[in-house]
Amino acid sequence: MIIFAHRGYWLEKSEQNSFQALQLAFEKGYSIETDIWRVGDDLIISHDNPIVNSSLLTVNMFLDRVELYTNEVINIAWNIKTDSCEQLIVKFLENFKGLKINHFFFDMSIPAMIAMHKFSKQIPLCTRLSDVEVVPVLYEESNYIWLDSFNQEWLKPEVLLRHHKKGKFLIVVSSELHKRDKSQLWDMLHTYYMSYPDYRHLMAICTDYPDQARTFFV
Numbered sequence: 001m002i003i004f005a006h007r008g009y010w011l012e013k014s015e016q017n018s019f020q021a022l023q024l025a026f027e028k029g030y031s032i033e034t035d036i037w038r039v040g041d042d043l044i045i046s047h048d049n050p051i052v053n054s055s056l057l058t059v060n061m062f063l064d065r066v067e068l069y070t071n072e073v074i075n076i077a078w079n080i081k082t083d084s085c086e087q088l089i090v091k092f093l094e095n096f097k098g099l100k101i102n103h104f105f106f107d108m109s110i111p112a113m114i115a116m117h118k119f120s121k122q123i124p125l126c127t128r129l130s131d132v133e134v135v136p137v138l139y140e141e142s143n144y145i146w147l148d149s150f151n152q153e154w155l156k157p158e159v160l161l162r163h164h165k166k167g168k169f170l171i172v173v174s175s176e177l178h179k180r181d182k183s184q185l186w187d188m189l190h191t192y193y194m195s196y197p198d199y200r201h202l203m204a205i206c207t208d209y210p211d212q213a214r215t216f217f218v
Contacts, residue, residue: 001189001193001200001203001204001205001213001217002031002075002201002203002204002205003030003031003204003205003207003210003213003214003217004030004031004032004033004075004077004171004204004205004206004207004210005021005025005028005030005031005032005033005207005210006033006174006177006206006207006208007021007032007033007034007035007047008020008021008022008023008024008025008032008034009021009022009024009025009027009028009030009210010024016047017034017035017045017046017047017057018057019057019061019062019065022034022045022062022066023065023066025210026066026074028210028211029074030074030210031074031075031076031077031204032074032075032076032077033076033077033079033206034076034077034078034079035047035079035081036059036078036079036080036081036085037049037050037081037082038082038083038084038085038088039056041088042056042058042059042060042088043058043059043060043085043088043089043092044056044057044058044059045057045058045059045062049081059078059092060092060095063092063095063096063099066099073100073101073102074100074101074102075101075102075103075104075204076101076102076103076104077104077106077126077146077171077206078103078104078105078106079106079107080105080106080107080108080112081107083108083109083111083112083115084112084115085108085112085116086115086116086119086120086123087119089105089116089120089123090119090120090122090123093122093123102124103124104124104125104126104143104144105123105124105125105126106125106126106127106128106144106146107128107146110137113125113127113137113138114137114138117138117141121141124143124144125138125141125142125143125144126142126143126144126145126146126171127139127142127144127145127146128145128146128148129145129146129147129148129163130147130148130149130150130154131148131149131150131151131152131154132150132151133148142168143167143168143169144168144169144170144171145163145168145169145170145171146171146173147159147160147170147171147172147173148173149173149175149178149185150178153175153180153184153185155172155185155188156188157188157191157192157195160192160199160203161192161196161199164196164199164202164203167202168202169202169204170202170203170204171204171205171206172185172189172203172204172205172206173205173206174186174205174206174207174208174209174213176207176208176209177206177207177208182207182209186205186213186216186217189203189205189217190216190217193217205217
């Protein structure tokens with residue numbers, strides 16, 4: 001199971017999306033999910049709308065400074081918080097294409113996602129599917145699906161299998177991100193993961209508990 005450390009590897013919520021949390025996730029061999037905003041001509045890593053000051057962590061600063069502690073390719077899920085980012089995204093993808101990172105972009109508004117795809121087919125898109133978003137936007141154009149459960153656990157093995165058979169990379173949002181117990185979802189995912197070894201390379205979970213997930217999904 002590929003494990004995305006939600007907002008990096010942190011112990012206190014104040015550490016989320018910090019450079020230290022993101023780099024520590026890489027150091028421990030995890031992929032990461034983090035949030036980015038457009039502020040002027042920069043993309044800023046922050047969960048909340050950032051206040052412009054000299055302490056802001058830009059995407060360029062992060063990728064300039066990050067050191068990879070693994071020989072394996074690492075994934076970064078960029079959660080897009082503002083529209084009109086496509087030009088800046090294409091620019092940083094080009095600038096940092098030598099890094100061993102798979103990037104993909106998700107959670108933008110539907111008009112922003114369509115505009116991003118029209119601007120450049122090179123931007124790796126991740127569509128969403130959830131209990132409230134039953135029809136994924138740009139499904140055929142997206143190699144990744146972000147699977148979320150806002151109000152209840154709805155995912156079933158047959159749902160995962162249907163999309164895996166179409167070659168989609170699936171990222172499941174763990175239940176604790178919505179303040180629910182994660183055990184039911186994790187048990188289902190573990191059974192599926194063990195039952196379909198051919199799709200393990202296309203299976204991921206985004207969690208606040210990456211160490212627990214690493215132990216559980218073996």
